[in-house]
Amino acid sequence: MVTTAEPDAPQETSSCFAIFNDVQKSYDGETLVVKGFNLEVQRGEFVTLLGPSGSGKTTCLMMMAGFETPTHGDILLDGTPINDLPPHKRGIGMVFQNYALFPHMSVAENLAFPLEVRGMSKEEISTKVANALDMVRLGEFGDRRPGQLSGGQQQRVALARALVFEPELVLMDEPLGALDKNLREEMQFEIKRIHQRLGVTMLYVTHDQTEALTMSDRIAVFNDGIVQQLATPEALYEAPENAFVAYFIGENNRLNGQVSQLDTQGEHCTVTLDSGEQVRALKVAVNEVGERTQLSLRPERVRLLSAEEPGAAGTQSPPDNVFSAEVLEVIYLGDHLRTRVAVCGSDEFIIKTPNAEGYPPLRPGQTLQVGWDACDCRALDA
Incomplete structure (x- = not known):
């Protein structure tokens, strides 16, 4: 503070x-x-x-x-x-x-x-x-x-x-x-x-x-x-x-869980979500194993692994966290698409992708792989 x-x-x-x-x-x-x-x-x-x-x-x-x-x-x-x-x-x-x-x-x-x-x-x-x-x-x-x-x-x-x-x-x-x-x-x-x-x-x-x-x-x-x-x-x-x-400034995805591992040297931690999945995250407001935490992840930092940016194939390393997600809703907003998916126990997980060539159209009911890097996912106070 x-x-x-x-x-x-x-x-x-x-x-x-x-x-x-x-x-x-x-x-x-x-x-x-x-x-x-x-x-x-x-x-x-x-x-x-x-x-x-x-x-x-x-x-x-x-x-x-x-x-x-x-x-x-x-x-x-x-x-x-x-x-x-x-x-x-x-x-x-x-x-x-x-x-x-x-x-x-x-x-x-x-x-x-x-x-x-x-x-x-x-x-x-x-x-x-x-x-x-x-x-x-x-x-x-x-x-x-x-x-x-x-x-x-x-x-x-x-x-x-x-x-x-x-x-x-x-x-x-x-x-x-x-x-x-x-x-x-x-x-x-x-x-x-x-x-x-x-x-x-x-x-x-x-x-x-x-x-x-x-x-x-x-x-x-x-x-x-x-x-x-x-x-x-x-x-x-x-x-x-x-x-x-985090939640007052801009839009965020929230995932609740418990710290299961802290890096002894470094800035990251592993969080076991309430839904059972394990997520690598940046440790910001957590200090010990067993502590409750809320993960914060910006929608634009989530990658659709089956729809990478044009020209990005082979140039981006795989993200630290990869999960299967089901598309629930797609909203067209002109310059970008706002997609709501079910992933990691949440039905309110939002992904923002640019309205650009190389991004195939998404539809409700579709299953796809999504991922994000640990440095984009912040372990905050619960």
Whole structure:
């Protein structure tokens, strides 16, 4: 379980821009909704707090914004403790899911408001508003009211308003939750583009794993007020440290069993499944023979041995684990096929194969050989 920044990537202290130091939060004085939260966000970094509803991620964001106060611990911004600093003095940009735009003001007036509060001149305000609208590609929409815009356009305005006064830190709380799938995907790339262009530090909250994987430099996965793992998107997907992270990030096949052998030298183990088969796996969260474990295996890492990739014959070594499987269901998804098979005592075992030449069509009732390598199968906590 990881609750601190990764030790294998040290950076200068000056680059740690936003810091949570052993932060806890309780609303009733008894139940902790955030438990010992530690996080160092580097200057210019895009960090996402990811987790299910009620996991504590939004509470952490609200404490950074100043709308909630930590029960214990310290929050620092650019080296300065801000626990007792009111929200309007923190200089933080904020984007909410419901946009929070003033409906009686034009788009330009919405953007001008935070600048007027800061006492800027009309000329400076006009320039900054125009630049912000151009940045989100809404330069011709300044005179419109929010009610005259689509949901995606309103979210662009909300993003522009959070950036118009050039804050060093922008907080985003489920900003794309109200958008449909296509708009949500478009805005993911838009936000990432703006982040890369401006180099502003961003702290983002979502329960959507795709958003987190698409935009983030690092992701903190929350559950029950605790950070389960803090890592890059690639590391979270390829090397989850426990069962919760494995099954929250992407799709996984789960196989339950008991450790029957541990390599004395090396990284692998043998697991005897509840169905009786023996599987070679990577030992991640198991320490002794007899321990219960849950194996985690990504659907795209399973090979159909009777339908190897074109040109792969003779070039791939046999997988460490080979079993006979019965095809139960085949779903066509355009770029790939999602096949459900019965194997190793599970009727919910999924295999994803590309929709490419060389892969013969599969049909329910068909029996075939499937296999996977030990390094792709992770022995996690039960």
